[in-house]
Amino acid sequence: MKKITILLLMSSFSVIKAQGLLNKNETTFTRQDSLRGSITKERAWWDLKHYHLAIKVNPADSSISGSNTIRYQVLQENSVMQIDLQNPMVITSVTQDGKPLTYKREGNVYFITLTAPQKAGTTKEIVVFYGGKPKVAVNPPWDGGITWKKDKNGNPFIASSCQGLGASVWWPNKDHMYDEVDEGMKISVNVPGNLTDVSNGRLQSVQKEKDGTKTFHWVVKNPINNYGVNINIGDYVSFSEKYKGEKGDLDCTYYVLRDDLDKAKKQFQDVPKMLKAFEHWFGPYPFYEDSYKLVQAPYLGMEHQSSVTYGNKFLNGYLGRDLSGTGWGMKFDFIIIHESGHEWFANNITYKDIADMWIHESFTNYSESLFLEYYFGKEASYTYVRGIRKNIENDKPIIGNYDVNNEGSGDMYYKGANMLHTLRQVVNNDEKWRDILRGLNATFYHQTVTTQQIESYLSEKIGRDLTPVFNQYLRDTRIPTLEYFFKNKQLGYRWTNSVANFNLPVKVYVNGTAQILEPNNEWKMLPLGTTEKPTLEVDNNYYVGSLNITE
Numbered sequence: 001m002k003k004i005t006i007l008l009l010m011s012s013f014s015v016i017k018a019q020g021l022l023n024k025n026e027t028t029f030t031r032q033d034s035l036r037g038s039i040t041k042e043r044a045w046w047d048l049k050h051y052h053l054a055i056k057v058n059p060a061d062s063s064i065s066g067s068n069t070i071r072y073q074v075l076q077e078n079s080v081m082q083i084d085l086q087n088p089m090v091i092t093s094v095t096q097d098g099k100p101l102t103y104k105r106e107g108n109v110y111f112i113t114l115t116a117p118q119k120a121g122t123t124k125e126i127v128v129f130y131g132g133k134p135k136v137a138v139n140p141p142w143d144g145g146i147t148w149k150k151d152k153n154g155n156p157f158i159a160s161s162c163q164g165l166g167a168s169v170w171w172p173n174k175d176h177m178y179d180e181v182d183e184g185m186k187i188s189v190n191v192p193g194n195l196t197d198v199s200n201g202r203l204q205s206v207q208k209e210k211d212g213t214k215t216f217h218w219v220v221k222n223p224i225n226n227y228g229v230n231i232n233i234g235d236y237v238s239f240s241e242k243y244k245g246e247k248g249d250l251d252c253t254y255y256v257l258r259d260d261l262d263k264a265k266k267q268f269q270d271v272p273k274m275l276k277a278f279e280h281w282f283g284p285y286p287f288y289e290d291s292y293k294l295v296q297a298p299y300l301g302m303e304h305q306s307s308v309t310y311g312n313k314f315l316n317g318y319l320g321r322d323l324s325g326t327g328w329g330m331k332f333d334f335i336i337i338h339e340s341g342h343e344w345f346a347n348n349i350t351y352k353d354i355a356d357m358w359i360h361e362s363f364t365n366y367s368e369s370l371f372l373e374y375y376f377g378k379e380a381s382y383t384y385v386r387g388i389r390k391n392i393e394n395d396k397p398i399i400g401n402y403d404v405n406n407e408g409s410g411d412m413y414y415k416g417a418n419m420l421h422t423l424r425q426v427v428n429n430d431e432k433w434r435d436i437l438r439g440l441n442a443t444f445y446h447q448t449v450t451t452q453q454i455e456s457y458l459s460e461k462i463g464r465d466l467t468p469v470f471n472q473y474l475r476d477t478r479i480p481t482l483e484y485f486f487k488n489k490q491l492g493y494r495w496t497n498s499v500a501n502f503n504l505p506v507k508v509y510v511n512g513t514a515q516i517l518e519p520n521n522e523w524k525m526l527p528l529g530t531t532e533k534p535t536l537e538v539d540n541n542y543y544v545g546s547l548n549i550t551e
Contacts, residue, residue, distance in 0.1 A: 324541020
């Protein structure tokens, strides 16, 4: 009789797709997808240096208008520049050196014709003027845009959220993740005089205008990705503290609606705890120069760089729920921990192409368990990360299609975290694992990266070629299964339900004794001695299945 054991906290083995690498060509992509998702020739010739986004936000008619001054360095001579701005927003004019430029629109893309010489090595600027009523967020932050709400006192409560959808949904920019501003950004936001705008970086000044409005000037010193730029507008009050971190004093400021101040002062105590744990695991907070802010928003939350947004209703867990089902998820405020974890993985280390979004979400989802480990120990951490396996769907590969702005499966969260947890078992050395995580943030500090760079780094530091392992977990939907049998006082074992050359070492307990096996796709035999009723159990910290085919 065959005995099947699946070491997964899942409702059913039937969700596992055993069809190998999936065909990613099922979706039909358009020219607009390519214009948005690829490094076109109209993008490749210039290197982004600095933005100055200066806008007026009008809650009365849900409109935004203003300009973006774009500073860039010419890499090679060209005369056509691609700037992105999504319908129904409209570019009204573009100038360079004070002279108007012509442009044509193709969907969400503007091709601007430059008349001045664009000599390689020179630094130039254009000013893009625009306006309109941006897309209203349908289900932020997943289906984003601008959220226009009111607080319970009737004051406007407004925020942006645009990962995936793109920052060009509300302001004109070079809307591809590969190129970040090397020299920072200035964000000037004009709002009604009774409101406050909170954006990225540090508040430089507040200017009172003659019409009774105010303009808030924010300055970002570090590189920043486009979707990380945000506006948050409301009847905010603030409080602050200094966190004594690895690079000195870190300014932490919290902005919340006036009526929520007392709740926030209690709930936001998770912030210094988060900083202490994550600096331990990942290295110094990456944006000391720009400070850390946690800002209440009219939606669940998002990882906007140095301006993390929060809408978890001042509850522990995920809106009061434990996503792991273990109890450990109620020991912290999910949004504070998860979205802040993105400061290291998303804002410090940023994917070049959204197909590699796992670099953001797998590491950050995994960071939740590391927070627990720092304060509650390894067993709490391990229990939590095993618990979130119940959320894995194995529906499609974690990595999406490249050059068309296409992200992969939502399994990049829970399955990605369990892939990393599995790799930690392979390392089998806690300090080495910590050094690897800290090394990632040091090696790729303030950089945009590809999956290949991260895979190569992990293979090098762990000391083995993990290509088949990444192919299995990132590019395949099957759960690798350790198939084994007992015969003639021997253990036979191999990997099945796996990609070619799958080479994950795995810890097992043979007759209760721990042992590391090195299976591959071919049968291997291990002498067992005189045991009459042998047993095998796979360590449940590996995200794998097992199948006993002993007759």
